[in-house]
Amino acid sequence: MPEWLLVAIVAAVFAVVATWIAQRALEARVGWLRGVVASLAVFFVFAPMGRWALIQADVIRDDRIVADQAVTVGFVLLIVAWMFAFVLIVLITLELMWPARPPIGPINAVRGALHRRRRAVRYARIVAIASRHGLGGMRGESVRSELPKALAATLDDAGVTFVKIGQILSTRSDLLPTEITGALSALQMDTTPIPWTEARTAIETQLHAPLTEVFARVDEVPLAAASVGQVHTAQLRDGTEVVLKIQRPKARAEVATDLDIIERVAGDLERRTSWGKDVGAASLAAQFAQALREELDYRIELGNMQMLHDATRAIDGAAVRIPTAYPELCTEQLIVMEHVRGVPFSKLPTAAGESLAPEDATRIADGVLDAVIEQIAVRGVFHADLHPGNLILGADGTVTLIDFGSVGIVEKSLRRLLVPFLVALQNEDDAGATDAVLMLVKTPAGREIDAAALQHDIGVILTRLRNSTAEQHLFAALIDVLRHHRLALPPGLLLVFRTLGSLEGSLKRLIPEYDMIKRALERAPHIAWRMNDPRSAALSAQVQLQLGAERLRELPRRADRIIRDLESGELSLRLRAFETPAERTWIESLTGRFTTTIIGATLVIAGIILGTADAGPLLTESVPAYPFIGSIVGLGGLLLLLRSLRTSLARREAASRSSS
Template identity: 55%
Template structure:
């Protein structure tokens, strides 16, 4: 049999054994084919070196014949193969670290991901080009030195980038506790107006959602849209039963673009959290995930239909409802199409100062403020996007709301703090206002609130507001104070303040000098009475009383159990930390890894010392017992260190994969 065939067979056998042992030692997830190829390469490259070492050790003579007893020769051969195996393990682990193993992927899934990567690359190029055109490149801004118009340039770029980035800018405009005022003001101007798609395309989309011809549902549909935005456009229509409705149809390509944009944003946020401390401190990926969830819900018009009905129900429960919510036609509503009752009237956005008599304008505005504050403070459900285009003035001076893609929900416990906060502002009570603020807001991580300084700053704001005849908004001023003291306000409360700020701008379309905050504060005691009706107080007292009675009933038994445990010596205090099995498992693994690493280092050092000592009986003419044993001990320590290092790298990889967005892990 030729020598090369024998060498090849030995290499294959060695590769199979080394692969099996390496996967057992390191991780079964390591690819078999890769490990076999690397084992063969290591064997072929190290075999000449191994033969040379056996010659230098006196095990083989110059003709590669065995020069010592068979047992000693087998021992040296086993030691040599052991070190070759250790080299295989080290090489496999190094390659695995640089190029992790990935399983065979479904061809369909791989093709879809390739298409998504192509779409992301195109979208990246578009976004970069848009930013460059508006001068948002770092080099351009440094060269031009015009940082003062950065908010304006940012708004223009977001408007051109499409629906996802417009929505992102609108969401950021509500974070007055994070962004500077000039950015908040600029982002608040973002609008979604867009060129209408042709009627043929809109008609095809409506027919596709209906699943039947238009004539089977509508008597007429106006081909000219009432409004057009980046996501959808609205057409006036009449049902066969005679009801006047509007049809809100989503643009056919809007959802695909939003999906690509959200994928890009989630990946950028994940990468930012890995690289930048501020992104981890703010929880950037969690914020982007929440934004993506809200935007996907907004693209599902069934969610908007549910929001509409929720707000209709809340307004119907009001004692004196002054707002109108259009009716939804659920039988014609799908995820991409919404059919609503048509609201006749004039949007606030089309009103100019002086169009209405001042007394009439103030009366309408007062009614809107009363209703909105009742929805926020009493019902806990409110329209969260009250810009002028979403408020429609009807002929009977009632006001209708439209576009329910965003509604706010504020829990009862926070509502019970909101009204005392308003009353404290009305009474210029800085102590009570500070108490409520500290109950509502939490300091940023690693900071603590200076109560005295906070109370002073809040008192200054309240005094200035009560003595100023200007139109300064108390909510914006208080948010500036909270930002200065690094207090994080709950998102739901920020949404309330943002909604009120939008409402104030809308109501000044009716009357330019209308004081919404002043009227709202004057109505705060009335709102408090609505929240604390005799029935509500009775039910609260009843539930709290029942809870107290149940706790008192259980108290003697608990005291008896504690006393019995103390008496028989079985009283145990359980610490919360490491009480969970997962935490204990993590701690056990950490201690085990430390132990293995320590033993591996000790064995490696001991092996080196034995090899240097060069003492004891001679096994061959060149090697004594001490170096031979040292090589064996060092081999064991080296393998233990490789295993410990592999576990550490695997743990880091698992953490990174857990933070990665779906499809990237």
């Protein structure tokens, strides 16, 4: 057999065996390709060195084995073991520098390639749309004059997701110039409609029937085109006037790709920029994605509409109303409800809006605000997307809410704290507001809060609000203060503040100088009185009395048990730290790794000392026993150190899997 063929066979066998052993020795992923390549590299680098070592040790002379057979086998096994140790070193180094990814099958590979292609095509399309509207070529003064219109046109053409982003930004006059928010407000309703042929096909697909079997008439020209769907007026066969909201056929696929892009970009921003980390870009993107995905399921919107309809009906003299839906005709992508006639707030001021007397406009704005605050604080269920396109002003002054894709729910325990917080703000009680905030927010574990500094910052905001006639953004300022103190609001409360911010922008369409914050704070004591009705207070007192009585009933038994344990000397003190199995396992693992590392380092040092000793019986003519034993001891120490690294890799991989 040719020598090169023998070497190739030995190398292949070594690579396969070394990779197989490494996969079981390392509790981290080791792919066959990576393992075989690393093993072959180690073999061809160290095999010549091993042969040279055998010659220097007088095991081989003139290409002949001259040492005793047992000694020869021992030297060869030692060299192979060291080569395997170097394979482990190479694989662990590669894992630390370039972690291996989980193996993917052909289906996942094709699916991933399609996702990447869709993202790339979508990126290119968005860039092309932005360039077509001139966003890339603006310079100097043209930026201020042309940017708002170009930005709105770009978001409109970019599709559902970006229209929704524009709608949210159009209500944030505290963050953006009025020129931009004014241009973006056109996105509230006036998006590009889909052709009637596509809309008709989509409606009939959802109904599983021709239009003529359900409706006497459906207008082909849409009444409005929103970000996710568009609305057509229609008439049922019994003559009832209704509207159909049909989802855009391509909305789901387009939104899925856009949200994938947004979440990836937000994650990169949070990892690479301090700004992204401060605002929690990934969390904001995840919340936006979840809200938009829910908005694509009209069954959720139907349930929200019915829930708000019942909650609003329970409010005496409510100035807003919820339209009636027809659940038997509603599906995942189609909603049929009563035809709401009027002017959207996004179209104000119009001829109808300008004809309103100031006192009537104020009455309408106050009524809408009172109803929303009542929804939030008393009922705990509220419309959470109150941009101007979702408020319809009727001819009789009634305001109807539409588009229920986003509805907020505030539990009673949170509402009980929210109302005193608003009352404290209205009374400029910075101490009371601070106490309420500390009960509302989530305090980071293990960190002390500077309550005095927090109270000072809140007091500054309230003092400015009381003594300034300039436009104030109270809730935005409070959120900034909490972010400065690294305090996180509960998601429900954050949604309340965002909703009130959107409502403020909508009411200013009716009355540009409307002071929503002042009105809301003035109504806070009334809402507090409504929440603390005698029946509710009596029931809460009854619950607390019953729970207190049960606790008192348990006290004698617990006291007797403590006394018996004291008398018998069996009273024990349990520490909560490290009491769970997971915590104990972590401590045991940490102790084991520390011990293994110490022993491994000790063996390596002992091996070096023995390896440099020229003593002991001769195994060959030039190699004493002590250096040979030192090589074995050092190899054992090295393997123990590699075991510690292996455990670290396993823990890192487990953490990576749990986070993903």
